[in-house]
Amino acid sequence: MxxxxxxxxxxxxxxxxxxxxxxxxxxxxxxxxxxxxxxxxxxxxxxxxxxxxxxxxxKSFHFTLSNNNVYASKAKKDIAQKACHLIANDMVVLLTGGTTIREMINELSPMLKATFITPSIPIALELMNHPRVDVIFIGNQLNKNAQMATGAEVVKMLSTIRADLCFLGTNAIEAGAGITDSSWEVVEVKKAMIQATDKLVSMVIAEKLNTIQPMQVCGVSDIDTLITELPADHELLAPYHSKGIRLL
Amino acid sequence: MxxxxxxxxxxxxxxxxxxxxxxxxxxxxxxxxxxxxxxxxxxxxxxxxxxxxxxxxxKSFHFTLSNNNVYASKAKKDIAQKACHLIANDMVVLLTGGTTIREMINELSPMLKATFITPSIPIALELMNHPRVDVIFIGNQLNKNAQMATGAEVVKMLSTIRADLCFLGTNAIEAGAGITDSSWEVVEVKKAMIQATDKLVSMVIAEKLNTIQPMQVCGVSDIDTLITELPADHELLAPYHSKGIRLL
DNA sequence: TATATTTATGCAGGTTTATGCAGGTTTTTT
DNA sequence: AAAAAACCTGCATAAACCTGCATAAATATA
The missing domain is CATH 1.10.10.10 (Winged helix-like DNA-binding domain superfamily/Winged helix DNA-binding domain)
Known part of the structure; x- marks a missing residue:
C-alpha cells in the first residue's frame, strides 16, 4: 500500500x-x-x-476545544457592538439571559436612558451598573439552571407588557426549524417575551447557526433582525436573508 | 480513548x-x-x-461576585457561621442585602433544603449556587444604589408572606434608637420584612454597635436574636442583653 | 543493464507520557 | 468526633514516543 x-x-x-x-x-x-x-x-x-x-x-475538533473562550468572546463582543446601536433613548427593551446579552450591556453608552426588563438575575445585576437606565425584574420563583425566573407568573407578567424591542440570546437556529432551545421552562418564557414585543432581535454566534434543539421558541418568520459576528453577506446567512430577515 | x-x-x-x-x-x-x-x-x-x-x-456560569475587598471579612465570616446554624430544613427565610448576608449564604450547608426570599439581586445570585434551596425574588422595579427591589410593589408582596426567620443586614443599631438606616426606600422594605416574619435576627459587626442613622427600621424590642463577632458576654452587648435579646 | 540515489519502512535502544495505585492529608458529611 | 469522600504526592509500569541505523524498494543515472 x-x-x-x-x-x-x-x-x-x-x-x-x-x-x-x-x-x-x-x-x-x-x-x-x-x-x-x-x-x-x-x-x-x-x-x-x-x-x-x-x-x-x-483540526475542527481541536478548534471547538481550545477556542471556546477566546474566540467566542471576541465574536460575542462583535455581536454586542452591532446590537447596541439598535437601542434608542426612551425605548422599552426586553432581555433574555446569556453571555452575549451581558456583553451587549457592557457596550451600551452610559448616556443611554431607557427601560430594560429581564427575568435574568445576572443580566439585572449587570444593568444596575448603568446610571441612567431603569431596570425591571420579572418574576419571583427562580430557576437555578437558567439563573432566571421562569413559570406561569413570569408569563403572566409579560402578558401585561408592550416593549419596543426584545433581544433574544439564542441557543440554536435553523432556517426551517427556527429558534429552538433545550429547556421547556425557558422556552415558555421566551415565547411570552416574543408576544410582548414589537420587534424581535436574535443574537447568535455563527457556531450555533444551523443547529436544532428539541423545543421550538419561534419560527424564522417571527424574527425581525438577526445579528451574528459574520458579515451580512456571508453565505451561511443566505437562507435567512432570503426569508426577508434583516441581517447585521 | x-x-x-x-x-x-x-x-x-x-x-x-x-x-x-x-x-x-x-x-x-x-x-x-x-x-x-x-x-x-x-x-x-x-x-x-x-x-x-x-x-x-x-467559566461563564461561575459569574461570581468578587469577595476580595469586603471590609472586615473576618468578622463577617464569624457572624455568618453563627447565623447559619439558625436555619433548619424546610424553613422559609427572608434576607435583606449586604455583604454579611452574602457571607452567610456561602457558609450554608449545601444539604440545606429551605426557601429563601429576598429583594436583593446579589443575594439572589449567590443563593442560586446552592443546589437544594428554593429562591424567590421579590419585586420588579430595581433600585440601583441598594441593588435591590424597593417600592410599594415589594411591600405589597411581602404583606402576603409569612416567614419563619428574617435576617437583617444592619447598618446601625443602638439600645435606645433600635435599628436605623439612611435610605427611606430601603427602610420601607425592611419594615415590611419585619412585619412578615416570625423571628427577627439582626447581624451586625461590632463597629456599627451603638451608632444611629436618620431613619428607624425597628425598635430593639422587635429583635429576637442579635449576632456579632463578639463573644455573647462582651460588655458592649450588655445593653441588648438586659432587654432580653438573645445574643450569639 | 548495472550502479548510484533517493524513498519508504522496520528495528533497536533509550526517553517521555499517560495512567493507575499506595499512602497520607485535607475537606465534607454524619 | 468519627467516618467518608475527595484530594494530593510520589512511584511504577506500560504504552507511545523519538533517534539513529539498516534494509528494501523505487527511481534515477551512467
Missing part, C-alpha cells in the same frame, strides 16, 4: 470520527507502529491534522 | 450542564479517579473551567 493511500485513509477517518488512534491504524493498514507515526507526523507538518499522544485529532 | 477526547467530553458537558462531578465522569469515561482529576486540573490550567471540590463548573 502506498504512503499516499494511507494518508488519504487517515484523513478520511479523521473527517468521519474526528480522531484516530495509532494502534488502530497500525492494525487496519498492516504497517509498523513507526510508519503510522511518521505518517501522522508528516500530515501534521502539512497542517492536515493535530498529532496527540496516542493518535491524532482533526 | 485519547486524553483529548475526554477533555472535549468534559467541556461539552460543562457547556450543557454548567457543572460536572468527578465521580460521574469517572464512571462515564471508565477511567480512574486520578485521571479525571488530572484532566480537570489541566483544563483548569488552560482556563477552560473552574475546578471545585468534587468536580468543576463552567
Amino acid at each position: 502506498l504512503k499516499q493511500e494511507r494518508h488519504a485513509f487517515i484523513i478520511q477517518q479523521l473527517n468521519v470520527h474526528n480522531r484516530v488512534y495509532s494502534t488502530d491504524l497500525q492494525q487496519r493498514l498492516v504497517v509498523s507502529e513507526d510508519t503510522i507515526r511518521r505518517d501522522l507526523q508528516e500530515l501534521a507538518e502539512e497542517g492536515m491534522l493535530i498529532k496527540v499522544h496516542g493518535g491524532a485529532v482533526s | 485519547l486524553k483529548q477526547e475526554r477533555h472535549a467530553f468534559i467541556i461539552q458537558q460543562l457547556n450543557v450542564h454548567n457543572r460536572v462531578y468527578s465521580t460521574d465522569l469517572q464512571q462515564r469515561l471508565v477511567v480512574s479517579e486520578d485521571t479525571i482529576r488530572r484532566d480537570l486540573q489541566e483544563l483548569a490550567e488552560e482556563g477552560m473551567l473552574i475546578k471545585v471540590h468534587g468536580g468543576a463548573v463552567s
Whole structure:
C-alpha cells in the first residue's frame, strides 16, 4: 500500500470520527507502529491534522476545544457592538439571559436612558451598573439552571407588557426549524417575551447557526433582525436573508 | 480513548450542564479517579473551567461576585457561621442585602433544603449556587444604589408572606434608637420584612454597635436574636442583653 | 543493464507520557 | 468526633514516543 493511500485513509477517518488512534491504524493498514507515526507526523507538518499522544485529532475538533473562550468572546463582543446601536433613548427593551446579552450591556453608552426588563438575575445585576437606565425584574420563583425566573407568573407578567424591542440570546437556529432551545421552562418564557414585543432581535454566534434543539421558541418568520459576528453577506446567512430577515 | 477526547467530553458537558462531578465522569469515561482529576486540573490550567471540590463548573456560569475587598471579612465570616446554624430544613427565610448576608449564604450547608426570599439581586445570585434551596425574588422595579427591589410593589408582596426567620443586614443599631438606616426606600422594605416574619435576627459587626442613622427600621424590642463577632458576654452587648435579646 | 540515489519502512535502544495505585492529608458529611 | 469522600504526592509500569541505523524498494543515472 502506498504512503499516499494511507494518508488519504487517515484523513478520511479523521473527517468521519474526528480522531484516530495509532494502534488502530497500525492494525487496519498492516504497517509498523513507526510508519503510522511518521505518517501522522508528516500530515501534521502539512497542517492536515493535530498529532496527540496516542493518535491524532482533526483540526475542527481541536478548534471547538481550545477556542471556546477566546474566540467566542471576541465574536460575542462583535455581536454586542452591532446590537447596541439598535437601542434608542426612551425605548422599552426586553432581555433574555446569556453571555452575549451581558456583553451587549457592557457596550451600551452610559448616556443611554431607557427601560430594560429581564427575568435574568445576572443580566439585572449587570444593568444596575448603568446610571441612567431603569431596570425591571420579572418574576419571583427562580430557576437555578437558567439563573432566571421562569413559570406561569413570569408569563403572566409579560402578558401585561408592550416593549419596543426584545433581544433574544439564542441557543440554536435553523432556517426551517427556527429558534429552538433545550429547556421547556425557558422556552415558555421566551415565547411570552416574543408576544410582548414589537420587534424581535436574535443574537447568535455563527457556531450555533444551523443547529436544532428539541423545543421550538419561534419560527424564522417571527424574527425581525438577526445579528451574528459574520458579515451580512456571508453565505451561511443566505437562507435567512432570503426569508426577508434583516441581517447585521 | 485519547486524553483529548475526554477533555472535549468534559467541556461539552460543562457547556450543557454548567457543572460536572468527578465521580460521574469517572464512571462515564471508565477511567480512574486520578485521571479525571488530572484532566480537570489541566483544563483548569488552560482556563477552560473552574475546578471545585468534587468536580468543576463552567467559566461563564461561575459569574461570581468578587469577595476580595469586603471590609472586615473576618468578622463577617464569624457572624455568618453563627447565623447559619439558625436555619433548619424546610424553613422559609427572608434576607435583606449586604455583604454579611452574602457571607452567610456561602457558609450554608449545601444539604440545606429551605426557601429563601429576598429583594436583593446579589443575594439572589449567590443563593442560586446552592443546589437544594428554593429562591424567590421579590419585586420588579430595581433600585440601583441598594441593588435591590424597593417600592410599594415589594411591600405589597411581602404583606402576603409569612416567614419563619428574617435576617437583617444592619447598618446601625443602638439600645435606645433600635435599628436605623439612611435610605427611606430601603427602610420601607425592611419594615415590611419585619412585619412578615416570625423571628427577627439582626447581624451586625461590632463597629456599627451603638451608632444611629436618620431613619428607624425597628425598635430593639422587635429583635429576637442579635449576632456579632463578639463573644455573647462582651460588655458592649450588655445593653441588648438586659432587654432580653438573645445574643450569639 | 548495472550502479548510484533517493524513498519508504522496520528495528533497536533509550526517553517521555499517560495512567493507575499506595499512602497520607485535607475537606465534607454524619 | 468519627467516618467518608475527595484530594494530593510520589512511584511504577506500560504504552507511545523519538533517534539513529539498516534494509528494501523505487527511481534515477551512467
